[in-house]
Amino acid sequence: MQLKDKVAIVTGSTRGIGKEIALEFARRGAKVVVSGRNAERAEAVCAEIKTPGGSAIAVAGDVSRMADAQQLIERAIEQFGQIDVLVNNAGITRDNLLIRMKEEEWDEVLAINLKGAFNCIKSVTRQMMKQRSGRIINITSVVGQIGNAGQANYAASKAGIIGLTKSVARELASRNITCNAVAPGFIETDMTGALDEKVRESLQAQIPLGRLGSVSDVARAAAFLAGDEAAYITGQVINVDGGMVMGG
Amino acid sequence: MALEEKVKEIIVEKLGVAADKVKEDAHFIEDLGADSLDTVELVMAFEEEFGVEIPDEDAQEITTVKAAINYLRKKMDQAD
Numbered sequence: 597m598q599l600k601d602k603v604a605i606v607t608g609s610t611r612g613i614g615k616e617i618a619l620e621f622a623r624r625g626a627k628v629v630v631s632g633r634n635a636e637r638a639e640a641v642c643a644e645i646k647t648p649g650g651s652a653i654a655v656a657g658d659v660s661r662m663a664d665a666q667q668l669i670e671r672a673i674e675q676f677g678q679i680d681v682l683v684n685n686a687g688i689t690r691d692n693l694l695i696r697m698k699e700e701e702w703d704e705v706l707a708i709n710l711k712g713a714f715n716c717i718k719s720v721t722r723q724m725m726k727q728r729s730g731r732i733i734n735i736t737s738v739v740g741q742i743g744n745a746g747q748a749n750y751a752a753s754k755a756g757i758i759g760l761t762k763s764v765a766r767e768l769a770s771r772n773i774t775c776n777a778v779a780p781g782f783i784e785t786d787m788t789g790a791l792d793e794k795v796r797e798s799l800q801a802q803i804p805l806g807r808l809g810s811v812s813d814v815a816r817a818a819a820f821l822a823g824d825e826a827a828y829i830t831g832q833v834i835n836v837d838g839g840m841v842m843g844g
Numbered sequence: 845m846a847l848e849e850k851v852k853e854i855i856v857e858k859l860g861v862a863a864d865k866v867k868e869d870a871h872f873i874e875d876l877g878a879d880s881l882d883t884v885e886l887v888m889a890f891e892e893e894f895g896v897e898i899p900d901e902d903a904q905e906i907t908t909v910k911a912a913i914n915y916l917r918k919k920m921d922q923a924d
Contacts, residue, residue, distance in 0.1 A: 725885060770881060 598823045600625035603676040605668065607659050607716060608686030610637035612785040613735065616811035617683055617818050622650040624819055626681070629672045630654045659686050659712035662719075669719040678727060681822045682720045684713035685735040687753075689787060694748045702749045709753035710760070717764055721773075730773040733821050734761050735814075738781045738837050754779075758833055765831030774830035776821050781837025783809045804839030847894075847920065851913050854889050858882065868910040883907070890916060896923065 599621055609618040610632030618628050622645040630641045635656035645652040655671045657664035672679050687709045690701035713734055724730030739747055740754025758777055765775040782788055782799050788808065791799070800806060817836045820826055835841050852866045861876050872878040872886065887903045890896070890912065896919050898906070906912050 722888060725881070726888070767881070770879070 597625035598825075599681075599819065602626045602680040602822065603629070603672065603678050604681035604683065604822060605629040605631060605672050605679060605716070605720070606683040606685055607631045607668070607712065609683075610634050610641055612787060613780065613783060613811050613814050614683070614685035615641055616815040617685060618652070619645065620812065620815035620819050621681070621822065622652060624823075626822075627651040627676050628653075629668070629675070631657060631659075631668055632686070633658050658708075659684075659715055660707040662715045665712070665715035666719045668716065669723065673723060679720055679723050679730065680727075681731045681733065682716055683733045683735070683818060683822075684716055684757075686712050687735065687750075689747065689750050691746045691750070693746055697749060705749040706753050706756075709750070710756040713757055713760060717760070717775075721768065724768070724773045725771045728772050730768075730771075731822050731826075732761075732764060732768075732773065732775040733818050734775070734777045735818075736761070736777045736779045736833065738779050738835065738841050741779060741833075741835075741841050761833070762831045769830055774821075774826070776826075776829060776831065777833045778814060778817050778821065779833050779835045779837065779841070780814045781809055781835070781840040783811060783814060785811060802840060803837070807838065809836060809838055847917055848913050850893065851890070851916060852909065854893060855886065855909060855912070858886050858889055866909055868908075868913070870909045871907055872909075873907070886912075894920060896920070 606618045608614040638654035642652045642654040736757040737754040761777040
């Protein structure tokens, strides 16, 4: 029970990678705050954690709004009295070639993926500073490191997350708060399930390990960063991508 | 305890400095060795001790012992 009694907030945990992070943390003994825009789905994930005896609450909200982010943090403190881990996972895609990309498509992706992380970090900082401990884990993407045609907005938001991660790591290190990022490659989720067979095949050819990753591959890396074993790691980007991106 | 003494006590505790160094004209960063995060934490401590909310714009002006005392005195008077 590597995360026993740690309180963890996971944004965007109603499905995909975020949901698996919430479930994995709960399996390791964490008390989890499940969050997403869809209240019903958040409650469902919460129930999935509580059924086998886990501890969780669901807080519905949109992290791109500062007020919602603040409320998420407040509810977590109200319920559990502390916050040990914040996982900024909430993210969306609005893919389009740049030349066709609408301003709204750009703004919406940046608002949720990047500003959402800022909003949650800003809101949780006071509590973690008081505690003199905390772990912030941001979910970025290989796309933020190498780019991707048709995803200028998504790639920019994910590259932004990396700069945010390193700055926060420097700012809060003296208060024993670490901040790291996990960069998944191509993972089997609804997001990548929408790709057609040809695209999948060409993707697979770029992955040294020769297969797409699973959500639990990512969740286990996040759990490692949340645990005591990762106490001396901060400002890092851990790639979970089957070897797609190496070095840097 | 008078407001002035309470403010000084918080500064001594939060910044880990000797009480006799906390003179009215002492600057948190230049004279008392605080870093920028320390000043944020000081303001947080004032907020909690005196039960007031200090907006970021105001917080940036609170850079000396005297500024803190004057600001909180004004804030407490308004609250009465």
